[in-house]
Amino acid sequence: MGTGDKTKVLILADSPLPALRQGAMxxxxxxxxxxxxxxxNAFAKHGDLDITWAALGEPGTEAADEKRENQRFIIRPHIKAARDTLLGYALARHRLRKIVAEVQPQVVHCWGSERFYPSVLRGLDVPSVFSIQGNLTHYAEIGGLTDIWFWRRQWRYEGRWVPDAAVLACESPWSRELALHYWPGSDVRxxxxxxxxxxxEVDWQxxxxxxxxLFSGGLEWRKGLDLLFDALALSPDRKWTLKLAGExxxxxxxxxxxxxxxxxLGNLKWDELKREMSGALALIMPTRADTGPSVVKEARVMGLPVLGSTNGGLRDYIVHGVNGLHIDPLTPGQIAAAMQEVATASPDRLRxxxxQRLASDRTYFHPERAASAFRDLYxxxxGK
Structure with missing residues (x-):
């Protein structure tokens, strides 16, 4: 249970410890x-929380048990994820339950239906939070998941896990609307x-x-890359370049x-990505579905305008004509028109x-705001 006046929280997620040790890249x-x-890092400022992060790694992962201020970080080796999926995550659930029994938290917080962590939710005797990273059920409905057995199983698991959580946490109003559509009656924050x-710290120049x-993300159908290239074909005499970061x-x-x-450009480390973002006219995101693309948030805190669809959390981040442009409807012609509008805008208009909205975007996407919101939820x- 809680240590003194501290609330004891167990977070089951891919471990942030390597990035904390080496620096986030x-x-x-x-x-x-x-x-x-x-x-x-932001949780470290909340001394009324006693947080344990626990992760199961791939075979060969180095075990870890490290304490940093008010947080403990546990990493334990596990079997290959694909094998565990075939077993219905029975082994992951067993190992995660042992961690729950060891830590004895007052709240359990699981991250992501792309992984096995929410498999532990059923039967917990403490309140739980399930942070849904991507709405796999919706991605599957629109044909946006890679058609392999792993993802077909995984989105079905998502639908089983959601009802087991006391609270479903989503990272955008768009994601919350979807969650309530698929799981009406859930407590969604x-x-x-x-x-x-x-x-x-990056200056947009x-x-x-x-x-x-610049486009940054997975080069896949869900991200609308086929539509983006159809848009390029409509502008054969354009005087600008499209750079793609990702694979x-x-x-x-x-x-x-x-x-x-x-x-x-392939997959870029952050220092390289920041350099490309700082020099771009705008970030282009013609996604068909995306709960809250991180690169859009990163663009906005540095002042980079975003041209994006309304099919995701970016709908709520971008005010049309103010800090970017909405591409709606999402067609090659509309994409080409939006890019042409920005490419021919005066430097003053583009700046x-x-x-615009830079100060509020920088406040809204600050990690301390997220940490405070999760603390209040815990x-x-x-009952505190």
């Missing part, structure tokens, strides 16, 4: 769940995940002499189209598009 450096390290503080737009199953097909003015669940 992003997905291009092999660090997943990039929003968790800044959240852990919106708690935005913060942006790493290093993005606040668009390169007007070598103009380019994914559509790359080979899109490269084969051999459209001019396209640069493939205004970046500066205290509410234990």
């Amino acid at each position: 992003g997905r291009g450096a092999g660090q997943g769940a990039t929003w968790l390290p800044p959240l852990a 919106v708690i935005e995940w913060g942006v790493h503080p290093s993005f606040y 668009p390169q007007f002499d070598r103009p380019y737009f 994914g199953p559509l790359r080979e097909e899109l490269e084969a189209r051999q459209l001019p003015g396209v640069e493939w 205004d598009l970046g500066k 205290l509410e669940l234990v």
Whole structure:
């Protein structure tokens, strides 16, 4: 139970510890769940919480048990995720329950239906929170999941796990609307995940002499990359470049189209990504579904305008004509028109598009705001 006046919380998630040890460098450096390290740092300021982070790693993962201020970080090796999926996560559930019994928390918080952590929710005798990273049920409905057995099983698990949580935490109003559509009657809260503080230090300085737009994310159908390339084909004489940061199953097909003015950057570490973001005219995100794309939040805290669809959390982050443009309806023609509008805008107009709402965006996406919101939720669940 709680230590003194502290509320004891167990967070089951991919561990932020490696990024805390080495410094956060992003997905291009092999660090997943990039929003968790800044959240852990922000939790350190809340001395009324006693937090244990626990993760199960792939075979060969180095075990860890490390204490940092008011937080403990546990990492224990596990079997391969694909094998455990076939077993219905029976082994993961067994090992996670042993951690629950060891820690004896007052609140259990599980992150992400892409992993096995929510499998422990059923039968807990303490309140629980389930942070849903991506709404797999919706992605599956629109055909946005890779058609392999793992994802077909995983989105079905999501529907079984959600009812077991006392509270479902979503990172955007758009995500909350979906959650209530699929699981009506659930207690769904919106708690935005913060942006790493290093993005606040980046100055946006668009390169007007070598103009380019930037896409960052998985190169896949759900992200609307096929529509983006159809839009490029509508503008064969354009004077700007499209840069793509990321990898994914559509790359080979899109490269084969051999459209001019396209640069493939691959997966970038954060220092490289920040450099590309700082010089872009705008971030382009023609996604078909995205609960709350981190790169959009990162763009906005540095003042980079965003051109994006209304099919995701970015709908709520972007005010049309103020800090970006909505692409609605999501068609190649609308994408091409939005990019042309920005590419032909005066430098003053473009700078205004970046500066407007910047102060409020920087406040809204700060990790300390996320940590405070989760703290308040934990205290509410234990009756404090």
